[in-house]
Amino acid sequence: MNKLSVKLGILFFLVIFGLITVMFFFLHAEIVDSRIEQELQTLKSRGNSHKAILEKQFDDEMIDHVILMESESNTDVIITNDSGAVLASSTPVQNFKKYINPPLTPIQGDGQVLEDKWDQEPYIATVSPIMIDQNVSGYVYMFQDTASVRALIHSLNEHFLIAGSVSVIFTIVIIFFLSRGITKPLIKMKEATSQISRGKFSVSLPHTSNDELGDLAKSIELLATDLSYLKKERSQFLASISHELRTPLTYIKGYADIVKKRTLSKEEQDKYLSIIVEESDRLAKLIKELFELAKMDQNTFIIEKEIINLNGFFTKMDQKFSPIFHENEMVFIVNCEPHLILKADSLKLQQIFMNLLDNALKYSKSGSTIELTAWKQKKRIHITIKDSGKGIPEKDLPYIFNRFYRVDKSRTRALGGTGLGLAIIKELVHAHGGDILVRSKENVGTEFELIFKEDKN
Incomplete structure (x- = not known):
């Protein structure tokens, strides 16, 4: 039963x-x-x-x-x-x-x-x-x-009894095959979910129909694929965290031991202590970004939207970044369509553009031009940040928003990147209901485009 x-x-x-x-x-x-x-x-x-x-x-x-x-x-x-x-x-x-x-x-x-x-x-x-x-x-x-x-009447009753008996027998046979036909795919789905619960994600279910059972089978296969991907991502994520934490801790411990055990000159002590401070700052930044990603994954961070005049917003960004670009002999240009309004969280929006502009600054050479352009098209607001830096290889473009993914591994420590910046940007953009695209060509430059829906409510 x-x-x-x-x-x-x-x-x-x-x-x-x-x-x-x-x-x-x-x-x-x-x-x-x-x-x-x-x-x-x-x-x-x-x-x-x-x-x-x-x-x-x-x-x-x-x-x-x-x-x-x-x-x-x-x-x-x-x-x-x-x-x-x-x-x-x-x-x-x-x-x-x-x-x-x-x-x-x-x-x-x-x-x-x-x-x-x-x-x-x-x-x-x-x-x-x-x-x-x-x-x-x-x-x-x-x-x-x-x-x-x-x-x-007796003869009629006999005929009815025979017809009723035959009908009941046929009903039982039809119900047997019907119930088996309905429950057979459900049993296979149950077996598939049991395999998934045991960590076996390579499940395959027959798509025998285009009804709700067929949709359920597709959903279970999709769930298995997603769980397999998440398991792989988790393993890579834990390995990356382990590596990222181990590296600064190794520097900090190594140079702290040198300062403690050896008699060093004032100049050498300052040199090693500067490295310790630099690695500590790097470790603190990494932990902060990990906490931010954890909040985004758990949907515990809050987006407090407000009406933002993008002309004034980008004017402040220009005032803040122009001196830095000027110091590095770069040109920062802002082109914003007049009276452009966006409903967004100003602090989160500032974080998005600060990270993108910071990346443009790091990966561009002296004499480069960084251009920020904003305009409205078909009830959507488009914002691009374009640089003339070293660009991103085509093979790396699909993965640059992955956590801990780095295009230039050799320059990572010199530039101080954690490989989490673009992942955080993507999450923040999606939290605003927007989308982010990237176009790049090696030795020509990179362009990030952010697309937000117009929200008048």
Whole structure:
């Protein structure tokens, strides 16, 4: 009883069996009533035929003729006068005395049914009046033994029983295959999820239909693929964290031991202490960025959107970065379309552009130009940051937003990067409902494009 196929099978059987039982009950009742009505109408029609003959010639000869006709059939006839006295009968009269009393109310010309209780009485009966000169001259009583009617109904019941049994058997067979057909893919999905729970993500499910079960199978396969990717990413992430933490800690410990154990000049001490401070700052920055990513992964950081005038916002960015670019003999140009409004978190937006501009500064040479451009197009705000730096190799472009991914491994320590900056930028942009694209060519430059939906609410 714990199997879904059994539960579905029992449920289907009860529902279908109930429907079949109700339909068979009403159909049986309707057929029986129709058959009895047909027998009564046939009996009354036979009586009316005799009545019509007797109305033309109501004498002993014609009465004997009618009696003779019924003596060869499975029905019986009794003919009486208008007061109920028996003139002739095809069977002993004592069996029918309770039926042949003169009726208290007038009988219609086409006759009427006297007895229709086939399941309780030994006979069904009808009576037809013999009308001569518009007066009742006698009556024709017709009787039929209900044993024949019961035999007919019994035969009908047997046919219904056979049909019902066959229907139930077919229903059970159909329900068996139907429930198996429904639950078989569910069982396979259960086995697949069990494999996933054990860490086996290479599951494959047959896509046998385009309905909800097919969609569920695709979703489970997609889940397995995503979990496999996440497991791989987690392993790489932990390995990268281990490496990133080990490297500055090794520097800090190594140079601290040198300063502690050796007698060094003031100049050497300052040199080694500067390295320790630099690596400590690098470690602090790494931990801070890891905390930021953890908050983003858990959706615990808050985006507090406000209406931002991008002209004023980028004017402040220009004032803040222009001296730094000027110091490095670079040109910083801001082109912002007038009256450009964006609903965003100003602090998070500032963090996005500071990181992008910082990357442009690090990877560009003296004499380079860094250009920030903002405009509105089709209810979307586009912002690009373009530099003329060293560029990004085409093979690295798909991975630059991955955590701890670095394009130039040899210059990483000199530039102080952690490999998390672009990952954080991407998360912040997506948190604003935007998207970020990158176009780059080696030794030509790189262009990042941010696209935000216009939000007027």
